[in-house]
Each structure stands twice: as C-alpha cells, then as structure tokens.
Amino acid sequence: MSDPEIIQQKKSIRNRLRKARVEHAASLPKQVSALVFHRPPTAVVDMVPEDAVIGLYRADPGEAPASSYAKFFFERGHTIALPWLVDLNTPMRFRVHTDPYGESDLAKGYFGLMQGSEDAPEVVPDVLFMPLVAFTAKGDRLGQGGGFYDKWLGAHPDVIRIGLAWDMQEVPELPIEPHDMPLTAIVTPTRLLGPF
Numbered sequence: 001m002s003d004p005e006i007i008q009q010k011k012s013i014r015n016r017l018r019k020a021r022v023e024h025a026a027s028l029p030k031q032v033s034a035l036v037f038h039r040p041p042t043a044v045v046d047m048v049p050e051d052a053v054i055g056l057y058r059a060d061p062g063e064a065p066a067s068s069y070a071k072f073f074f075e076r077g078h079t080i081a082l083p084w085l086v087d088l089n090t091p092m093r094f095r096v097h098t099d100p101y102g103e104s105d106l107a108k109g110y111f112g113l114m115q116g117s118e119d120a121p122e123v124v125p126d127v128l129f130m131p132l133v134a135f136t137a138k139g140d141r142l143g144q145g146g147g148f149y150d151k152w153l154g155a156h157p158d159v160i161r162i163g164l165a166w167d168m169q170e171v172p173e174l175p176i177e178p179h180d181m182p183l184t185a186i187v188t189p190t191r192l193l194g195p196f
C-alpha cells in the first residue's frame with residue numbers, strides 16, 4: 001500500500017514542477033524551442049533496435065516536445081505509437097500513429113487529450129520515450145500521478161525507457177515507492193544521462 005506521507009511529498013513536487021516547467025518552456029526564445037529535442041542523440045539512436053516500435057507522446061504545454069523525434073523515427077521506417085486511454089481506471093495502451101506531420105489520424109480522447117482513433121492497430125512499443133514531471137540524476141522519474149506509465153512499465157519490464165525533460169526538472173532526490181519504474185536514460189537539451 002502507498003505511504004500517505006510519500007503520496008503527499010510526490011504531490012508537492014508535482015505541483016511545483018508542473019508550474020515551473022510550463023514557465024520554463026514559455027520563456028524559451030523561439031529560435032531555441034525550434035531546435036531543442038530536434039533529433040535524438042546518437043547514443044540514443046544506437047539503443048534503438050532496427051525494427052523497434054517506438055512509443056512517443058503528444059506533448060502537453062510545458063513538456064519536452066516529442067514531435068521531431070516522431071518524424072525522425074518515422075522517416076527511418078519505425079512504427080510510431082502513442083498512448084491511448086479509455087479512462088482513469090483502465091490501463092493505458094498504445095496505438096499506431098500514422099501521420100506525425102499533420103496529425104490527421106488523431107482525435108480528442110479521454111481528458112480531452114489528442115490520441116489515435118479506436119481503429120488504429122494496438123501495438124506494444126519496444127522503446128518508450130516518455131514525458132515526466134521530475135527526474136533525478138540516477139534515473140528516478142515522477143509522472144503526472146495517474147500511474148499510467150508505471151503500470152504499463154510494470155507489465156512490460158523489458159522495454160527501453162527513455163525520459164525527455166528540461167534540465168530544470170532535475171531534483172536531488174525523489175520519494176520512491178516499489179511500483180516506481182526507473183528510466184534507462186534521460187535526454188535533456190544539454191545532456192544525456194545514462195544508460196543507467
């Protein structure tokens with residue numbers, strides 16, 4: 001069972017960094033935001049098997065942008081997948097994303113998030129790039145609090161897990177529970193942390 005004190009600590013870090021990451025992303029000059037997370041570092045590309053299905057996300061305001069990575073891997077012939085939600089109590093799944101350029105295959109889903117249609121084939125990513133609210137230099141990760149990623153990673157422990165984040169999302173320490181799944185590596189605009 002989750003410790004109420006840890007849950008409270010997570011909530012407080014989440015609130016602080018959610019706000020800070022939106023402010024940070026909005027403060028970047030346009031010339032900078034056009035270039036950050038433009039291409040994955042070579043060391044990350046080298047971690048991706050040739051036929052790997054690549055799980056990505058459609059970034060919310062404040063999150064590290066992921067659309068350039070989607071185009072990059074799509075152009076290299078990989079299948080791209082995005083999270084697909086039913087509701088808060090149903091495990092997250094992934095469906096194929098066929099148009100990383102125009103996003104013509106996406107529609108509003110649960111929570112008002114843009115996601116694939118029900119008709120898009122369900123796939124299981126081999127490499128998962130994921131957003132986060134906070135991380136540590138050891139590869140610990142704090143998410144939005146839905147538990148969607150931790151539950152999915154718990155059920156798919158062999159997936160390569162790569163966090164995308166702003167440098168300012170790093171914290172010295174995170175409260176960790178047994179279900180928290182650490183990252184394989186973290187990419188920021190200035191650094192590659194890991195593979196751990």
Ligand SMILES: Nc1nc2c(c(=O)[nH]1)N(C=O)[C@@H](CNc1ccc(C(=O)N[C@@H](CCC(=O)O)C(=O)O)cc1)CN2
Pocket residue numbers: 057058059060063083085092111113131143144145146147148149
């Ligand atoms: N871009 C992106 N896509 C993603 C995620 C993400 O973090 N980023 N997810 C990562 O999980 C999943 C969506 N997770 C979500 C988790 C919470 C809420 C949300 O709206 N929560 C409410 C209430 C939360 C609460 O009960 O306190 C809110 O924040 O107001 C939305 C999506 C799948 N897709």
Ligand SMILES: Nc1ncnc2c1ncn2[C@@H]1O[C@H](COP(=O)(O)OP(=O)(O)OP(=O)(O)O)[C@@H](O)[C@H]1O
Pocket residue numbers: 002010141142143144145146147148149150151154177179180
């Ligand atoms: N593998 C799991 N099995 C059962 N419950 C889980 C699992 N992983 C997470 N949870 C539950 O999900 C909720 C959110 O967990 P937590 O606060 O660690 O999420 P998070 O890391 O912020 O979010 P996410 O994993 O979606 O990015 C908690 O109630 C937690 O107990």
